[in-house]
Amino acid sequence: MIFDAILTGLSGVTSPINLLLIAGGTVIGIFVGAMPGLSATMAIALLLPLTFPLPAASGLSMLASLYMGAMYGGSIAAILLRTPGTPAAAATVLDGYPMARNGQAGKALGVSLLASFIGGLVSSIALLTVAPLLGKIALEFGPVELFAVAVLGLTIIASLSRGSTILGLLSGSVGALLALVGMDNITGVPRFTFGNINLFSGISFVVALIGLFSIPQAIRLIERKDTTERELVVNRITDRMLPTWKEFKEIYVTILRSSVIGVFTGLIPGTGGDTACWFGYNEAKRFSKHKEKFGTGYPEGVAAAEAANNAVVGGALIPTISLGIPGSSSAAVLMGGLMVHGIMPGPSLMTEYADVTYTLIWAVLFSNFAMLFFGLLLTRMSISVTRVKDRIMAPLIIVLCVIGSFSINNNIFDVVLMFAFGILGYFMDKLQVPTAPMVVGLILGDLFNVTLHQSLLISHGSWAIFVKNPISAVLLAIAFLSILQSTPVFSWVRKYGPGKNGRPSNE
């Protein structure tokens, strides 16, 4: 059954239109990633409306390739400008920039490309093997377990996101509350619509995504008092890009280690490439015999960060596809892509929509080859993209936001709503309130509503069903622990717990 679906996906992805879209998505991703200040999440959100007329599998393949391409593209600006193109390339700056200054810009970009390729490949294989198995387990889940999965997803993303757990939980709760606007699926009663007909079908998830991820980014590009332009370290690449076999042998262990780290980091909701790159970099330094070389233009440093951030892509898609819980902000936007095509993320993806899901999984794998090919072909050209001024990019982003949000229902109300979410997102960013939990709340809000209602129907109104069911009880316990670990209680236990110096234990 699974094998058949895998083959169906393979035949789907190899259709000429899908291969073309994978190539196109990868190229767009490399260029967007190369522009400092533009994130992969924003690019996926802005290009989401373009997939409306396409078949779901084709549109999602393009977006997934864009995600992969942007992860590598981010390193171009990090190496040449000392400014990471995406937050996931932050650790690449440490060794990539000194390499460029030493006349090894090509080598730094080549190591980055090769590490990104291997990292992406490892994560794609993990996605192809783990997601179906996890999905098979999730198929056994009923409403009680799914409610617990939703609680776990929201609490983990809230406790691991940037900022405090309280801010993360608040953001997630507001998102979930806003997801309940519109006609209630169970009773048919309109909720929080205040007589506005535009709200009867609820708040469009894509409208919220475009606003939350794109408008704040556009404002950030023009907000600085200091308007001096970025300076390129090198205007063109003159040295060889791909490392020699001897050079590759020195870094392949680091690449593989970082790839595994990236996959596991991606698996955890709320942590993305920005966390994985530092994790991969620090572990590479810890295991290295030449710790002192890190930060001075050491290729292993570039390889460690880049393999980890690309490996996040496949890792983040595992919980997204199998459980319906996005592993990163970009995966959340990809989930939005599924939803606009009428596909509800979750266990049904592996059965009802297996053709779409497996095509998407194969597209992630194929996008690595596209990234390697176009990376070698276009990296030298993409240097010019890094020169585009922020003050030109910002209004262009706004125009795309407006047309993108309008295209969903051909309605100006959606554009106004997108703008409102954008302003909210900007203030949340200034207050260090993470927006990722709000997005997850918007996705999971309806799942909370339906599964709670169904669970209480099964139990004749008893809330004890959530602790009597063993799977649900374990998932809720993990959710509780994920909140507890970020509170002062946990620090106190670590400080004064058994065997610690603070106070003696009774045991």
Place this chain on the structure above:
Amino acid sequence: MKRLIPYLLFAAAIDSMAIVFYLNTLRMPKAAYQMPRIFIALVLLLSVLMIVEQAVLMRKPPTEANGNGPSREINPVRIAVFVLMILGYIMTIKPLGYFIATPAFLVGTLVFLRSTRLPWVVAIAVGFTGFVYLLFVLFLHMPVPLGLLD
């Protein structure tokens, strides 16, 4: 105290929304209000906890990690004008039409932001509007408001 004010305003805004939503649930059957009321309670509780947490953080020495560290200088006037221009753009799309409002917005903002020289500004505005027309209207067959051009 000054740093707490934005959080107080944020809490006031989301709490007001939560209270309005709560009043709305009073007219709903139980099955419809059960889940929203849980989230309303969470929002109210967490907004109070947020204020407490920020008040505690304020008492700690300033660092980047707790948000009390030095932040890069921003230009509030530029932000306000830019936001107003976006609002104006959205409001004029329907009466003026997308293909008049868009180049006008681009020329206005690019000139205001002193992005580049005027001939380039005009070229970018016309070129990008043309690109949007090709992609969304010709390729995706998306109906856009034509306004005065209708």
